[in-house]
Amino acid sequence: xxxxxxxxxxxxxxxxxxxxxxxxxxxxxxxxxxxxxxxxxxxxxxxxxxxxxxxxxxxxxxxxxxxxxxxxxxxxxxxxxxxxxxxxxxxxxxxxxxxxxxxxxxxxxxxxxxxxxxxxxxxxxxxxxxxxxxxxxxxxxxxxxxxxxxxxxxxxxxxxxxxxxxxxxxxxxxxxxxxxxxxxxxxxxxxxxxxxxxxxxxxxxxxxxxxxxxxxxxxxxxxxxxxxxxxxxxxxxxxxxxxxxxxxxxxxxxxxxxxxxxxxxxxxxxxxxxxxxxxxxxxxxxxxxxxxxxxxxxxxxxxxxxxxxxxxxxxxxxxxxxxxxxxxxxxxxxxxxxxxxxxxxxxxxxxxxxxxxxxxxxxxxxxxxxxxxxxxxxxxxxxxxxxxxxxxxxxxxxxxxxxxxxxxxxxxxxxxxxxxxxxxxxxxxxxxxxxxxxxxxxxxxxxxxxxxxxxxxxxxxxxxxxxxxxxxxxxxxxxxxxxxxxxxxxxxxxxxxxxxxxxxxxxxxxxxxxxxxxxxxxxxxxxxxxxxxxxxxxxxxxxxxxxxxxxxxxxxxxxxxxxxxxxxxxxxxxxxxxxxxxxxxxxxxxxxxxxxxxxxxxxxxxx
Amino acid sequence: xxxxxxxxxxxxxxxxxxxxxxxxxxxxxxxxxxxxxxxxxxxxxxxxxxxxxxxxxxxxxxxxxxxxxxxxxxxxxxxxxxxxxxxxxxxxxxxxxxxxxxxxxxxxxxxxxxxxxxxxxxxxxxxxxxxxxxxxxxxxxxxxxxxxxxxxxxxxxxxxxxxxxxxxxxxxxxxxxxxxxxxxxxxxxxxxxxxxxxxxxxxxxxxxxxxxxxxxxxxxxxxxxxxxxxxxxxxxxxxxxx
Numbered sequence: 001x002x003x004x005x006x007x008x009x010x011x012x013x014x015x016x017x018x019x020x021x022x023x024x025x026x027x028x029x030x031x032x033x034x035x036x037x038x039x040x041x042x043x044x045x046x047x048x049x050x051x052x053x054x055x056x057x058x059x060x061x062x063x064x065x066x067x068x069x070x071x072x073x074x075x076x077x078x079x080x081x082x083x084x085x086x087x088x089x090x091x092x093x094x095x096x097x098x099x100x101x102x103x104x105x106x107x108x109x110x111x112x113x114x115x116x117x118x119x120x121x122x123x124x125x126x127x128x129x130x131x132x133x134x135x136x137x138x139x140x141x142x143x144x145x146x147x148x149x150x151x152x153x154x155x156x157x158x159x160x161x162x163x164x165x166x167x168x169x170x171x172x173x174x175x176x177x178x179x180x181x182x183x184x185x186x187x188x189x190x191x192x193x194x195x196x197x198x199x200x201x202x203x204x205x206x207x208x209x210x211x212x213x214x215x216x217x218x219x220x221x222x223x224x225x226x227x228x229x230x231x232x233x234x235x236x237x238x239x240x241x242x243x244x245x246x247x248x249x250x251x252x253x254x255x256x257x258x259x260x261x262x263x264x265x266x267x268x269x270x271x272x273x274x275x276x277x278x279x280x281x282x283x284x285x286x287x288x289x290x291x292x293x294x295x296x297x298x299x300x301x302x303x304x305x306x307x308x309x310x311x312x313x314x315x316x317x318x319x320x321x322x323x324x325x326x327x328x329x330x331x332x333x334x335x336x337x338x339x340x341x342x343x344x345x346x347x348x349x350x351x352x353x354x355x356x357x358x359x360x361x362x363x364x365x366x367x368x369x370x371x372x373x374x375x376x377x378x379x380x381x382x383x384x385x386x387x388x389x390x391x392x393x394x395x396x397x398x399x400x401x402x403x404x405x406x407x408x409x410x411x412x413x414x415x416x417x418x419x420x421x422x423x424x425x426x427x428x429x430x431x432x433x434x435x436x437x438x439x440x441x442x443x444x445x446x447x448x449x450x451x452x453x454x455x456x457x458x459x460x461x462x463x464x465x466x467x468x469x470x471x472x473x474x475x476x477x478x479x480x481x482x483x484x485x486x487x488x489x490x491x492x493x494x495x496x497x498x499x500x501x502x503x504x505x506x507x508x509x510x511x512x513x514x515x516x517x518x519x520x521x522x523x524x525x526x527x528x529x530x531x532x533x534x535x536x537x538x539x540x541x542x543x544x545x546x547x548x549x550x551x552x553x554x555x556x557x558x559x560x561x562x563x564x565x566x567x568x569x570x571x572x573x574x575x576x577x578x579x580x581x582x583x584x585x586x587x588x589x590x591x592x593x594x595x596x597x598x599x600x601x602x603x604x605x606x607x
Numbered sequence: 608x609x610x611x612x613x614x615x616x617x618x619x620x621x622x623x624x625x626x627x628x629x630x631x632x633x634x635x636x637x638x639x640x641x642x643x644x645x646x647x648x649x650x651x652x653x654x655x656x657x658x659x660x661x662x663x664x665x666x667x668x669x670x671x672x673x674x675x676x677x678x679x680x681x682x683x684x685x686x687x688x689x690x691x692x693x694x695x696x697x698x699x700x701x702x703x704x705x706x707x708x709x710x711x712x713x714x715x716x717x718x719x720x721x722x723x724x725x726x727x728x729x730x731x732x733x734x735x736x737x738x739x740x741x742x743x744x745x746x747x748x749x750x751x752x753x754x755x756x757x758x759x760x761x762x763x764x765x766x767x768x769x770x771x772x773x774x775x776x777x778x779x780x781x782x783x784x785x786x787x788x789x790x791x792x793x794x795x796x797x798x799x800x801x802x803x804x805x806x807x808x809x810x811x812x813x814x815x816x817x818x819x820x821x822x823x824x825x826x827x828x829x830x831x832x833x834x835x836x837x838x839x840x841x842x843x844x845x846x847x848x849x
Contacts, residue, residue: 163710163714166703166707166710166711166714167711167714169700169702169703169707170700170703170711173700173701173702173703174698174700176662176694176698177694177698177699177700178700178711179662179681179682179683180660180662180682180686180692180694180698181686181711181712181714181715181759181763182682182683182686182687182714182715182763183683183711183714184681184683
């Protein structure tokens with residue numbers, strides 16, 4: 001008893017919240033075959049709706065809960081109707097990316113309305129605790145458990161005994177057959193989004209009350225935890241999701257007790273990767289019940305890419321090279337350098353996600369590895385810039401490939417989730433491996449780039465160095481794409497089974513793509529580290545990974561020139577119009593949504 | 608065929624993307640009859656079914672049901688008008704119980720009491736299903752699943768049932784049983800349109816038939832006439848022309 005009992009209670013309470021999230025994700029996955037990355041944003045919206053109701057309307061708790069449920073349900077229905085339904089007949093990765101766009105828009109909207117500062121969300125409940133053999137359980141703990149149990153029971157009854165519930169299950173099992181029974185599957189989707197979002201929103205309210213604090217960064221964490229809990233129970237398995245939530249809550253609680261809070265998320269993600277590797281159908285599926293997922297990597301039919309004639313390309317490079325002579329303004333050049341570094345990352349991502357069709361949501365992790373490798377080599381071992389940067393590229397290629405190796409066997413959604421997890425794990429390992437990485441302090445005083453005795457201390461010189469790298473790596477990648485290797489990569493993307501039937505070993509080729517991509521991304525991270533002179537575990541975060549995927553889609557998946565164009569447009573333009581800085585994520589989110597809907601082949605077309 | 612038929616497909620041209628699947632296909636199902644559509648693989652049989660059920664909108668041509676144009680209506684609207692379907696490979700909801708599957712057939716009906724009555728009646732007709740009511744549909748044998756699919760279609764009280772290869776993958780014993788049931792269903796006043804590869808057996812219970820070949824109707828007529836047609840015998844019954 002004693003502290004362990006407290007950890008158990010705490011774990012179950014938090015686990016109940018995870019279960020609320022996971023159940024919603026499982027319901028949505030069931031009928032829409034989609035991992036809803038906007039789920040955590042609805043959770044945040046729910047928390048802020050609750051805060052608004054309490055703060056301005058002084059509603060009593062039951063009314064607040066109902067208001068939050070209703071408001072979140074409306075948000076959920078709107079997401080389904082306006083962001084997802086138009087994509088009904090697209091491949092499944094398109095709606096997944098759309099939910100990422102929605103989450104950016106919702107998060108930024110909440111931030112603009114309520115400011116990013118955390119707010120207190122008092123629990124309103126009497127400060128009363130139930131003593132049980134030396135320890136106590138609070139009223140809020142009981143409320144959370146009660147809400148969790150009640151919603152699970154209601155949901156069970158709904159799915160099992162109501163006609164609409166049958167229609168939900170029928171749609172999840174076979175949407176075509178359900179519609180031949182007269183089920184309006186669009187309406188079922190809307191119903192499911194409403195229920196899932198109501199549960200998620202109430203979860204947000206309860207978490208806010210539990211910690212007596214809400215802020216706009218809760219979303220991402222909520223999505224991830226809900227996703228891990230759902231995967232534990234098995235994709236789309238509703239009862240499994242409840243169990244998964246409780247297991248995750250307990251595992252975290254005990255883990256924190258043993259190792260400390262900074263390990264909290266590391267547990268969740270390690271569990272995620274482990275589940276994906278050993279039991280991708282969850283802990284409770286007796287056998288492989290899920291039909292193999294069809295290819296989801298390619299989400300655009302190959303379009304006719306815009307091909308610039310060589311002289312035009314050469315002219316662009318010359319103009320880019322001469323640009324600093326004409327307009328030598330440090331701020332503009334720094335911005336363009338940042339855009340070019342993004343282009344290097346985008347080369348890597350467009351190769352992996354566009355050419356080979358493995359959607360990676362953790363690509364910024366590669367930048368982090370490169371940045372830390374070069375930074376540490378320079379700081380601790382005195383390596384010169386010209387040596388530490390290529391070394392960083394190599395180590396990123398090796399480490400990055402090793403880390404995604406388990407993900408390479410997976411397809412579709414699983415790759416996206418696994419890479420997301422790997423990206424987070426990189427950042428968490430950096431945070432916790434204090435002996436090597438200096439932990440939360442980060443690396444400071446990383447020397448400025450220098451080639452031999454010449455310090456590249458002007459924005460102009462740096463710009464040129466990065467430009468040369470972009471041109472060289474870009475040409476190399478274009479060359480690779482038209483080689484035997486490039487054709488094999490595309491064959492794997494188009495039809496992995498067919499490629500295998502022709503003797504292609506997909507794992508090896510996917511690993512080669514990650515290695516080549518990792519090299520470029522590592523170099524980009526290394527240069528960025530020297531450029532910023534300070535980096536920490538949050539410098540290269542998942543937001544950056546999401547931005548990278550937007551850049552790549554904007555340019556056209558697989559399109560090397562498109563990667564440069566996308567990077568310049570999305571990184572440099574908002575920076576130049578600085579007034580828009582606080583709307584930047586909103587712009588990214590809307591850009592992503594519009595692109596997926598109206599121009600999935602990107603500006604320059606897919607290759 | 609003087610009165611206007613129950614279901615009428617007139618000059619249907621359908622496409623999958625750029626590929627044309629049907630060329631001016633016209634089919635009539637008169638009230639109270641069994642009509643079968645025969646054809647080999649990729650002849651466009653199942654696509655014809657999809658055009659009727661609203662799963663695919665033909666580029667030109669008309670589908671009318673009881674004199675009303677239903678071309679391009681969404682599937683629920685078509686079910687509401689009295690067309691039920693027994694899809695290819697049955698397509699039961701495998702994780703739902705037999706009872707829940709049957710109730711899904713009555714999804715659009717609001718008359719709860721007569722739904723319950725219909726269910727009891729159906730269970731008298733398919734006693735085997737009564738024993739399996741609480742079992743998951745996915746655990747039944749192929750023949751039993753076919754029974755559930757047919758009973759599920761009847762639960763909507765349809766005027767017309769469309770069946771896509773109802774005997775596919777069944778043991779010979781069950782094939783006879785299913786054909787017998789189709790005859791029963793028809794005698795109870797429900798018209799039947801069925802798509803089949805198994806020509807001789809389909810024609811043995813049908814009133815009339817059509818033969819579809821690479822998207823065109825190449826032959827049609829009364830079932831008895833088709834059964835003795837040398838072309839049919841040669842192409843579909845595996846017998847050389849007499």
